Amino acid sequence: MHTQHGRxxxxxxxGPNGLTAAAVLAKAGWQVDIFERADRPGGAAATTSALGPGTLVDLGAAAHPFGVASRAFRELELTNYGLEWRHSGLALAHPLPGSDAGLLHHQLDWTAEGxxxxxxxxxxxxRPATDDIDALLDEVLQPLAHLPRHPLQLARFAPAALAxxxxxxxxxxxxxxxxALFLGSAAHAFAPLQQPLTGAFGVLFGALGMTHGWPVAAGGSQAITDALLAVARAHGARLHLDHxxxxxxxxxxxxxxxLALTPHQIARLGGAPELPRGLRRWRHGASAFKVDYLLREPIPWTNPRIAEAxxxxxxxxxxxLLLAEREVARDRLPEHPFVLLTQQQAADRLRAPGDSVVVSGYAHVPHGYAEWHEDEVVDRIERQLERFAPGFRDTVVFRRTTSPEQLEAWNPNLVGGDIAGGAMTGAQLLRRFGVGPNPYRLAPGTYLASASAPPGAxxxxxPGYWAAKTLxxxxxxK
Structure with missing residues (x-):
């Protein structure tokens, strides 16, 4: 038997998966070299002043219900390396016509009472998920083809998850x-909500909000990247940027x-092993069209409780919502798209100078969607916002849009603007959940650690944690 030392x-x-794999390996005694094409680490977990001096803009992911509950981040003790989670008064809000709204509180009973x-x-x-969310996450945030450590917890979750x-x-x-509150959480699957297994997303995202919350990282998502890199470097890992x-x-x-890459990218690498059949046929799904706003004041929601989320x-x-997601699945741009908006300053005040406010959002659009005319998508996003916050446009100082094509140009892992690492439909859905052979082992000595591996985006x-553990x-x- 070989020891790990010296390997x-x-x-x-x-990105977060590559850095997690690097940190886990480095802690186990491996000498690790990390290679990144960009001039900064982080992938989709990056924060810049893209909206002007003094602003903090999350270029990709902004709120982190799975991050705060991550077994990998917990074992790597990221909060000892500068990462601080910050919570707002509400985990999630879903405005409805009139002034009603679905509100996800930080406790199950508070949410239910509303x-x-x-x-x-x-x-x-x-309740089957919230009673012991960490035990359930231990089961579902890995390939389903494993011997359960918490079979009762998994069995209680299964009926809703499979539907x-x-x-x-x-x-x-x-x-x-x-x-609306339940289906909005399920829509994070980036799949038609009439499809089996989308119930799992609805229950899990809601349960996470009612237990661990939906926090942001203090100072922006870059703080997650910085903490992961600090752990890796503390154990001797080396980072090579612009490479x-x-x-x-x-x-x-x-x-x-x-390889913290999608199958699409791996197939283009010289000297890469032949991909398994399922990965050779890998399909990408619906895309995100992103927009970041600098506002002169908070959003004027008709229901003021929404400002707390x-x-x-x-x-x-x-x-x-069902119609919008069905239109996207049919490769049509919805007239009224599903828009996911993050108000980071509800939890982390210092995101913009003075009284100004930074908010980030994206709409679900067909894969690789190219606009027929300038501002086609952002006009529909803003019409949605005006429905529930009349006067929103009057608060806008500056906006920055990022199309699916631009998302991929910024981060090639986001193929065609797909931020989920691959479609969550058809037979591919089973592979996304880890049904079948080990999904991390591509060939002897070569491993997959991107969002295209379970448990996904x-x-x-x-994915990086399990790839490193498999290695x-x-x-x-041996």
């Missing part, structure tokens, strides 16, 4: 607020290579 690994990609006739149904739906979110909303819930890897033969000799789902009723580091286990077996 070398190359990691390609310095949903009136659906209070008991909301508790029944979410389509639309079916749950129709059969289990009756009020507009409860249905685009076009072929594996360019890398220094090593015992293993970890870091995350706001702006689309309207459950029926409007999000700034939680778990360490493989080495010990």
């Amino acid at each position: 070398r690994a190359n990691v390609v990609g310095a 949903l009136g006739a659906d209070a008991a149904a909301w508790r029944r739906l979410h 389509p979110a639309s079916t749950i909303a129709r059969r289990a819930l009756t009020t507009p607020a409860a249905r 685009e890897v076009t072929g594996l033969r360019e890398l220094p000799p090593a015992d293993a290579t970890v 870091t995350t706001v789902h702006v689309v309207g009723t459950a029926e409007e 999000g700034v939680h580091g778990m 360490i286990a493989d080495t010990r077996e």
Whole structure:
């Protein structure tokens, strides 16, 4: 049996998954070299002053329900390396026509009490997840093909998880607020909500908000990157920026290579192993069209409670949300798209100078969507915001838009603007959940650690964590 000491690994990609893999390996005694094409680490977990001096703008992910609950981040003790989570008064809000809204509080009972006739149904739906959320996350944030450590917890979660979110909303819930709140969480699947397994997203995102919350990182998502890099460097890892890897033969000799890349990128690498059949046919799904705003004052929501939430789902009723996601799945731009808005300053005040406010958001659009005319998508985003915050446009000082094409140009992992690492539909859905052979081992000595591996997208580091753990286990077996 070999010891880990003295072994070398190359990691390609310095986003959250690549850095997590690097930190786990470095802590286990490996010499790790990280190669990143950009001039700064972080991938989609990056923060800049893109809206002007004194602003902090999250270029990618902004709120982190899975990050604050991540087993990988907990084991790496990121809060000892400068990361601080900050919470707002509400985890999530979903405005409805008129001045009503679905409000996700930090506790199950508080949320249920606000949903009136659906209070008991909301508790029944979410209690199997909220009773021991960390045990459940240990099961679902890894490939499903494993021996469960918490089989009872998984069994209680399964009925809702396996069902389509639309079916749950129709059969289990009756009020507009409860249905919209649940389906808005399920829409993070970036998949038609009539599809099986989308119920898992609705329950999990809601349960996370009612237990760990939906916080932001103090100072921006870059703080997560900085903490991961600090852990890796504390154990000897080295970072090489402005170093685009076009072929594996360019890398220094090593015992293993970890690729925090999509299958699309790996297939273009010289010297890369042939991808498994499922990855050779990898498809990318719906895209994000992103917009960042500098506002002269907070958003004038019709319902003032919405200002207390870091995350706001702006689309309207459950029926409007289902229609919008169905249109995207049919490669049509919705007239009233689903908009996910993050009000970071509800939790982290110092994001803009003076009384000004930074907010970030994106709309779900068809894969790789190219506008027919300038501002086609942002006009629809702003019409949605005006529905629930009349006068929103009058508060805008400056806006920055990023199309799906521009997202990919900034970060090639976001193929066609797909921020989920691949489609969550058809047979590919099973691979996204880790059904089948080990999804991290591409070939002897080569491992997959991107959001295209289970458990998928999000700034939680778990694909990188499991890729590193798989590599360490493989080495010990030799």
